[in-house]
Amino acid sequence: MATGRTHRPATRSRGIPEATVARLPLYLRALTALSERSVPTVSSEELAAAAGVNSAKLRKDFSYLGSYGTRGVGYDVEYLVYQISRELGLTQDWPVVIVGIGNLGAALANYGGFASRGFRVAALIDADAGMAGKPVAGIPVQHTDELEKIIQDDGVSIGVIATPAGAAQQVCDRLVAAGVTSILNFAPTVLNVPEGVDVRKVDLSIELQILAFHEQRKAGEEAAADTVVPPVAARKQPHSTDQGPDGDVPAVMQA
C-alpha cells in the first residue's frame, strides 16, 4: 500500500498501516502530557486510556514501530516520545504557509500546538491587499503575489488552504506549481492535484452531517421498541471508557 513496500519479512519494515499512522499523533500527545508530569513509564493499558483507544490496538500499533516496551513493566515515556516523533518526521521542523487569513486562517495561525510540534508558520497569505502588513498572531500577512517566492525561498512543502471554496482550487494549483507536495484543505471542495501530492481535508459541515445521521438514528430507535433490540443495553463497548476516538483512515496517498 505504501508507495514502495518491499517484500521484506514483516517487522519494522517500511509499511506502517495508515490507521496506525493516524493514531500516532494521539499517542504522542498523551505521552507528552505524561512527560510533562515527569512520569517515567506507562503501561499499554494506561496510555490507551489516555489516548482513548483500547490497549490491544495500541500494542499492535507500537509493534509496527519496533519493540520499544519492556515486558512486565511498560513503555519508557521519554523514549517513546522520541521514537514516535522521529517516525512522524517531527524531529525536523516543517515550514508551513497558511493561505486565506479570515477567521479560520487567524484561528490556525494562533493555534499553539502548531509551533510546539515541529511546525513553523513560514507565512500568512491573503488575497486582500488591505490585509497586507497587518500582523496576525505576530506574523505580518503577505499578499498572494508573494506566494511563489515564499515557498521557494523557505522550501515550504506543506500548505494549508483556508480560503473560501471558490478560490481553493486555484490556490492549490499555485501551491503545487511552486513546489508544495502536502496540502491540508479546509475549503469545502474536492481538490484536484497531480500524482505525488497528498491532500487531507477537514470539513466542518461533513462532520456535522455525520453526527446528524447518528443523532437521527438514536431518535428513531427509541420509537422502535418493536425490534429485537433491548432498549439501550445492546450497544457495544462492554466495559470502560475507550473513547472510541474516531478512527480516521486516511489512505490519502494519491493523485
Next chain:
Amino acid sequence: MATGRTHRPATRSRGIPEATVARLPLYLRALTALSERSVPTVSSEELAAAAGVNSAKLRKDFSYLGSYGTRGVGYDVEYLVYQISRELGLTQDWPVVIVGIGNLGAALANYGGFASRGFRVAALIDADAGMAGKPVAGIPVQHTDELEKIIQDDGVSIGVIATPAGAAQQVCDRLVAAGVTSILNFAPTVLNVPEGVDVRKVDLSIELQILAFHEQRKAGEEAAADTVVPPVAARKQPHSTDQGPDGDVPAVMQA
C-alpha cells in the same frame, strides 16, 4: 455494528456502513452543485469524479440506500439529493450550540454551509463575560451561565466545542448533563462521555502530523533508489483523478 442491527436479510436494512455514511455528505455536496446547474441525471462515473471517489465504491454506497438509479441511464439528481438528505437526517433542522467564541468559534459561526444544510446556530456561548451581547455572525454571544437553559429550551442535541483544551472536558460534561448527545470537538483533548453520546473530533495538529509523516516518507524515498522500487512509477492510482479523497472511517459510535 450499528446499535441494534436486526438480522434482516440484507438490502435496505438499517445498517449503512460507517465508511459509507462518511461519504454521503460528499455525494450530497456534488449533487447539490449539479442540481444548481439544473443537470437532471448523472452517471456513477461522473458523480464519482466530482466527489473524488471511484465509481464502484459510489455504486456500492448507494446500493445500501436502495436502488435509486436507472440502468443504462444513471441517477436522477433531485431524487438522490432528497434521498441522501433524508438518510442523513437533514430534512429536519438541527439546532446547534457553539461553545468558545474565539477565532475558531467565530469562523464556525460564520461558516455558510452551516445554515444551508439543516443546521441552525441556536446560540453562541463564551465564558468571557465581556463578550456577552457582542454579535458574531449576527448572533449575540451569551455567557456560559445560560448554557443549560438554552439547551433545554431549544432542544439542542448537537454541541460544538471550540474552547481551549483545558476547558473542553468541563464544557463537555455540562453539555451532556443538559441533554446534548452529539459533540463535535475542536479542542485537542480526548473527551470522556457516557455511553450513548457520540463524539467526533477535528484536530488540526493531528492532520498536519499525518501529512508530515508522508512528506518525510517521500523525501526518504528519493534517496532510497536502492530498493526494488522504480523511482516514482510504482505509485498506485493507475489512471485518472480519483481524489483518493481521504476515507475517514469514523466508527465513532460509542461511549
Next chain:
DNA sequence: GTGTGTGAATGTCTTCACAGCT
C-alpha cells in the same frame, strides 16, 4: 506475577467483474 509482542481469528471496507435491466 505482570504486561508486552504477536500469530490467528474475526470483522469491515474496497475492488473486481459481470449479470441483468432499460
Next chain:
DNA sequence: AGCTGTGAAGACATTCACACAC
C-alpha cells in the same frame, strides 16, 4: 449498447488470547 446493482475476492483493520520476557 450502456450503466446500475451486487455477489465474490481481496485488502485492510481490529480484537482475541496467550507465549514469553522481565
